[in-house]
Each structure stands twice: as C-alpha cells, then as structure tokens.
Amino acid sequence: MAGLPKRILKETQRLLTDPVQGINATPDEQNARYFHVVVAGPKDSPFEGGTFKLELFLPEEYPMAPPKVRFMTKIYHPNIDKLGRICLDILKDKWSPALQIRTVLLSIQALLSAPNPDDPLANDVADAWKTNEHLAIQTGEESFLYMYFIFTSLLYFTRFCLLFNNFS
Amino acid sequence: MAFDSQESQTSSVGDYYESEEEEEDDYKYFEEEDLMEDSETFSKENSDPEWYEHSCMPSQEVWSIIKKEVCQLSQDLQVTDPIARLLLYSTKWDKSLAVSKFNGDKNQFFIDAHIHPSKPKRQPLEPCTECPICFSSDDANYQLYCGHSFCCDCWISYIISKLERGVSLGIECMDCDVLMGFEVIDTLLVKRSSVIRRYYQLALSQIVESHPLLRWCPGRDCDMVFAVKEPLPKRIQCTHCNLATCFQCGEEYHSPTDCESFKNWLLKCRDDSETAHYITSNTKDCPKCSSAIEKNGGCNHIRCTKCSFDFCWMCLSAWAKHNNEYYACSRYQADPDVMKAKVTKAREALKKYIFYFERWDNHHKSLLLEEETRFKIQTRIKEQVSNGEGTWIDWQYLLDAADLLRKCRYTLKYTYPRAYWMIGDKKHLFEYQQAQLELEIENLSWKVERATITDRADLERQMAVTEIRRVTLLRDFKHY
Numbered sequence: 001m002a003g004l005p006k007r008i009l010k011e012t013q014r015l016l017t018d019p020v021q022g023i024n025a026t027p028d029e030q031n032a033r034y035f036h037v038v039v040a041g042p043k044d045s046p047f048e049g050g051t052f053k054l055e056l057f058l059p060e061e062y063p064m065a066p067p068k069v070r071f072m073t074k075i076y077h078p079n080i081d082k083l084g085r086i087c088l089d090i091l092k093d094k095w096s097p098a099l100q101i102r103t104v105l106l107s108i109q110a111l112l113s114a115p116n117p118d119d120p121l122a123n124d125v126a127d128a129w130k131t132n133e134h135l136a137i138q139t140g141e142e143s144f145l146y147m148y149f150i151f152t153s154l155l156y157f158t159r160f161c162l163l164f165n166n167f168s
Numbered sequence: 169m170a171f172d173s174q175e176s177q178t179s180s181v182g183d184y185y186e187s188e189e190e191e192e193d194d195y196k197y198f199e200e201e202d203l204m205e206d207s208e209t210f211s212k213e214n215s216d217p218e219w220y221e222h223s224c225m226p227s228q229e230v231w232s233i234i235k236k237e238v239c240q241l242s243q244d245l246q247v248t249d250p251i252a253r254l255l256l257y258s259t260k261w262d263k264s265l266a267v268s269k270f271n272g273d274k275n276q277f278f279i280d281a282h283i284h285p286s287k288p289k290r291q292p293l294e295p296c297t298e299c300p301i302c303f304s305s306d307d308a309n310y311q312l313y314c315g316h317s318f319c320c321d322c323w324i325s326y327i328i329s330k331l332e333r334g335v336s337l338g339i340e341c342m343d344c345d346v347l348m349g350f351e352v353i354d355t356l357l358v359k360r361s362s363v364i365r366r367y368y369q370l371a372l373s374q375i376v377e378s379h380p381l382l383r384w385c386p387g388r389d390c391d392m393v394f395a396v397k398e399p400l401p402k403r404i405q406c407t408h409c410n411l412a413t414c415f416q417c418g419e420e421y422h423s424p425t426d427c428e429s430f431k432n433w434l435l436k437c438r439d440d441s442e443t444a445h446y447i448t449s450n451t452k453d454c455p456k457c458s459s460a461i462e463k464n465g466g467c468n469h470i471r472c473t474k475c476s477f478d479f480c481w482m483c484l485s486a487w488a489k490h491n492n493e494y495y496a497c498s499r500y501q502a503d504p505d506v507m508k509a510k511v512t513k514a515r516e517a518l519k520k521y522i523f524y525f526e527r528w529d530n531h532h533k534s535l536l537l538e539e540e541t542r543f544k545i546q547t548r549i550k551e552q553v554s555n556g557e558g559t560w561i562d563w564q565y566l567l568d569a570a571d572l573l574r575k576c577r578y579t580l581k582y583t584y585p586r587a588y589w590m591i592g593d594k595k596h597l598f599e600y601q602q603a604q605l606e607l608e609i610e611n612l613s614w615k616v617e618r619a620t621i622t623d624r625a626d627l628e629r630q631m632a633v634t635e636i637r638r639v640t641l642l643r644d645f646k647h648y
Binding site: 005006007010061063064065096097098 | 300301302303304316322325326328329342343
C-alpha cells in the first residue's frame with residue numbers, strides 16, 4: 001500500500017487526541033485503514049448501558065468513497081441486520097467527502113437512539129417495532145407497561161448478546 | 169445587417185434604391201414561403217394522420233438546442249446563462265414553469281433548484297490554504313458560490329468519482345447540495361480533457377433523457393436524437409438507421425394502439441403466448457376447479473389431482489352420472505351443464521387472446537415476407553425489361569405498390585392489440601374497418617404478385633383504395 005494519505009493520518013490523530021464522548025476508535029496495529037470501534041449505547045434509548053463493537057474500514061478511494069462500517073456485536077435494531085450491516089444513507093449515496101470518521105460514528109450513535117423503521121434492513125424487527133408502537137399508542141394506559149416490557153426485553157437481549165460476545 | 173448598411177452608404181444612390189427593392193422582394197418572398205409552409209403543415213396533417221413534425225439529428229446538435237433555450241430564459245429572467253441552465257434542469261426543461269416559479273417565490277425556487285443566487289466571484293481560485301478534505305495545502309483552493317472551498321485536486325477526484333457513478337448534471341458541492349454548473353466544471357477540469365469529455369457525454373445523455381421534447385433513437389449503436397415540437401405517441405423515423413418508433417414510449421411504432429395497451433400486449437405476448445397455445449390445444453379444464461388437465465393416456469375417467477373430482481373426459485360432467493350407463497355421453501344432450509359456464513369463461517378468455525395473437529403473429533410474418541416480395545419484384549422487373557416488355561421506368565409502380573403493401577400490413581398488424589383491449593360498440597365499427605382494410609390489403613397483395621404491364625391502372629386504383637382505408641382507420645381511431 002502506498003503511504004497513508006495526510007487526511008487519514010490527521011483524522012486518526014484527532015480521534016486519538018480529542019475523542020468523541022461515548023465513541024472509541026483505534027486503528028489496527030497491522031492496518032492503519034482498519035479501525036476497532038466501540039460505541040456506547042446512547043442515553044434514554046433501549047441500548048443505554050450497552051457497549052457495541054464495530055469495525056470500520058477506509059477503502060482506497062476514501063474520502064471520495066464512504067468508509068465501510070459493520071456492527072460486530074449482535075444488535076436488535078430495524079436498520080441493522082443479522083450480519084451487522086447498517087442501512088444509513090450517508091454510508092451509501094448521501095456520502096460526501098466533507099464527512100469524516102467522527103461524523104459517521106456520531107450518525108451511527110444517533111441511529112441507535114432514533115431507529116428508522118420505514119427504511120428497514122431487518123424487516124422482522126422493523127415490523128415488530130412498527131406494530132408494537134402502533135399498539136402502544138392505541139392501548140393508552142396499558143401502553144406504558146407494554147413499552148416497558150418491550151424495552152426491557154430488548155435491553156436484556158442486547159446484554160445477553162454482549163455477554164455471549166465477551167465469552168466467545 | 170450592419171455590414172449591409174455600411175455598404176449601401178458607400179455605394180451610389182441608384183444602387184441604394186435597387187438594394188432596397190431587393191430587400192422588399194426578399195421580404196415578400198419569405199412571407200409567401202411562410203404561408204406556404206403553414207398551409208402545407210395544415211394539409212399534411214389533414215391528409216395523413218400519421219404525419220408528425222419531427223427532426224432527427226446527430227446527438228452533438230442537441231447542444232445548440234439547449235444553448236438556445238438557455239439563452240432565451242436567461243434573457244427573459246435577466247439571470248446568467250449558468251443559472252438559467254440549472255433552473256431549466258430543475259424544471260425538466262419546462263420554460264414556462266421556470267418563468268412562473270421565478271415570478272412566484274423566487275427564493276424557494278432557487279432552493280428547490282439547488283442554486284446559490286450569489287454571483288460567482290471574479291477569482292474563485294484562492295491562494296493555498298489547508299483543504300478540509302485532504303488537509304494539505306499544496307494546491308490552490310477553489311470556492312463554489314455557496315462559499316465552500318476545497319483544493320482543486322479534491323474537486324477533480326470528487327468529480328471523477330461522481331462520473332464513475334453516472335452522475336453528471338446533478339453533481340453537488342462536497343459540503344452542501346448546491347449544484348455545480350458547466351462553468352465550474354470547465355474551470356476545474358481545464359487540464360483534464362478526457363474527464364471533461366466524459367462529463368459532457370454523460371450530461372448530454374442525461375439532458376436527452378430528461379427533456380420532454382427529445383428522445384434517443386433506440387436503434388442499436390445509433391447516436392441520433394429526435395426533436396419534436398409536441399410530445400405525442402406518433403411515428404418518428406431515424407434518418408440514420410431507418411427505425412420507426414413511437415416518440416412517447418420509445419417502442420416500435422404502434423398506431424392505432426395506444427402506448428399503454430401496446431405495452432400490456434407485448435408483456436402478455438412475452439409471458440404466455442406459447443404456453444397458452446399449448447394449453448388450448450392440449451388440455452381441458454377441470455369442471456370443478458378449472459385447473460388445466462392434459463390427458464396423456466388411459467381411459468376417459470379422469471380424477472383431478474387438485475380437487476379430486478371424478479369426471480368424464482368426453483362430456484366433462486361428473487363421472488357418477490356414468491355409473492350405470494357407461495358412455496352416456498355418446499348421446500347428444502341439448503341442455504348444457506350449469507357448471508360449464510364458469511369453466512368456459514376462462515377458456516373463452518384464452519381463446520380470445522389466441523385469436524388475436526395468431527392474427528398479430530401472422531401479419532408479423534407476412535410483413536417479413538413482404539421484404540422478400542420486394543426483392544422478387546425487382547428481379548421480375550429486370551427480367552421483363554430484358555425481354556423487351558416496357559422500360560425500367562414503366563415498372564416502377566410495382567415497387568411503389570410493394571412499399572404501400574408493407575406500410576398497410578404494418579398498420580394492420582398493430583390494429584390487433586388495439587382490438588384485443590377494445591370493448592363496447594366502438595369495437596364493432598373498428599372491426600368492420602379492420603376487416604375492410606384487410607380485404608383490400610389481400611386484394612392488393614394478390615394483384616402485386618400477378619401484375620403485368622397492362623394492369624397498371626387497376627393496380628394503382630387498388631393502391632389508392634387501400635391507402636384510403638388505412639388512413640380512414642387511423643383517423644377515425646386516433647389513439648392520442
């Protein structure tokens with residue numbers, strides 16, 4: 001590989017010296033284009049308290065092409081599938097070279113707190129999300145308990161996955 | 169004009185008068201020509217319902233059309249050419265829409281069109297500062313109207329990456345959604361002629377595809393573009409590859425069928441013409457559940473594998489009826505079974521389709537044979553001329569007849585999809601006219617094959633009649 005572009009060097013440097021809250025990205029020792037990322041579950045979301053491992057890779061064309069990002073930790077989310085692939089516009093056609101690793105990771109963190117069930121990758125989860133929310137609005141008084149049930153079950157599920165991941 | 173007046177000043181008085189007279193003559197002449205053209209347009213449209221004003225040009229000439237449209241708009245709205253071009257791009261080249269939007273909420277229009285209204289700065293190339301994309305300060309920066317400034321190298325590789333994804337006119341700023349006009353591209357890519365060529369190539373194809381009055385010729389490897397004054401589902405013919413297509417849908421020319429019916433028809437033919445053929449000729453429907461059954465051997469006692477209904481293959485009624493009287497169905501019975509009605513409906517629909525398809529296909533094949541006929545006629549003419557029967561000129565009418573025959577058969581072929589989808593009283597009239605046309609075509613075909621030099625008058629009469637039938641049908645059953 002040719003020498004690392006100045007852009008990547010600077011970005012890496014800044015990520016290390018001035019990290020974003022709740023996000024930790026460190027370059028791989030062997031490959032400076034490969035990053036190990038850990039994102040904390042955002043506050044007031046079903047994922048609060050969890051930590052999620054991701055991998056991020058900067059392709060040869062970066063920054064003209066978007067980085068490739070994937071969840072390594074299993075997660076129950078309508079826009080993220082079983083293999084950890086993420087459905088996010090800025091990782092595809094809405095990518096702009098003015099975006100950075102930092103902004104991409106922030107967007108992913110935002111996606112965790114605000115799922116978008118209308119543009120799903122994992123259809124079953126999106127359907128559940130939609131129908132459950134619908135039910136929740138309909139049943140008024142009950143809804144609080146219902147939502148609580150869903151959220152706690154989600155949380156336990158993700159925690160379980162985390163544990164499982166840590167063991168394996 | 170300026171040159172003319174200078175010349176007249178220096179020339180003598182007599183000359184001056186002469187030239188003025190000449191000018192007047194020219195004027196009259198133009199006026200007459202204009203009138204003639206108008207009346208010609210009128211009569212042509214009246215006499216030939218297929219006549220459609222269109223021009224066919226090499227794709228590069230599209231630029232002059234676009235340039236003209238942009239100039240007009242920029243003059244009308246008092247904006248620069250690049251802005252006018254982007255406005256037209258956002259309204260899909262609809263000038264009146266652009267003008268009305270401009271006169272309405274101008275700011276909103278600019279936002280919708282992704283244009284930054286500020287005028288381009290004199291020197292968009294700035295001295296070297298650190299580029300926020302590559303963090304290097306080796307190259308001069310270029311600032312777009314929106315104020316975002318990046319180094320030229322980054323802009324160029326960004327444009328290239330966009331071109332690779334097939335985007336050209338819609339290339340936005342790297343940091344916001346302001347569009348980059350041609351003049352920006354020209355400045356940035358001034359040293360990269362191959363990239364600039366690629367950009368304009370893509371832009372051209374995007375323009376033609378989005379412009380309502382332009383269409384690519386769908387012919388293979390054909391680089392021609394059609395321009396019309398009004399988008400209609402009518403015939404356009406390429407002057408390069410000779411292909412006749414419908415302007416609106418780009419499929420083969422299909423008058424008197426409308427675009428949607430024709431598309432449905434093609435879809436239907438592609439889907440199940442052969443299968444349907446086989447089903448009608450080899451199967452019967454189960455009288456209970458209407459699934460198609462093929463009898464490939466054995467006795468006439470059939471049990472449907474789907475609904476387990478036992479029935480007789482001959483009379484299609486329940487096998488139980490045959491219990492005591494084996495082959496009761498050999499006797500003719502006048503009252504039809506009630507169950508049959510439902511079954512026959514599906515089969516009837518299939519039969520109807522097969523009916524129209526066979527005729528469509530038959531005329532399609534005849535059309536292909538007409539090519540051969542024309543060739544045969546040519547050899548026949550040669551023979552006749554060498555035998556001393558008339559001159560080559562005397563026989564030309566036969567070739568005209570062959571051309572007309574092909575034209576009529578073409579129309580006839582495309583009447584069948586129309587008839588298939590037609591319902592109601594109009595269908596009777598349509599089918600009547602269709603039958604008349606078919607009759608005349610067959611007469612013409614017969615006469616063309618057997619014509620001798622003395623038959624010319626008869627053949628020409630037949631040609632006239634056939635053409636009248638064709639034109640009447642097309643005029644009475646306009647599809648747009």
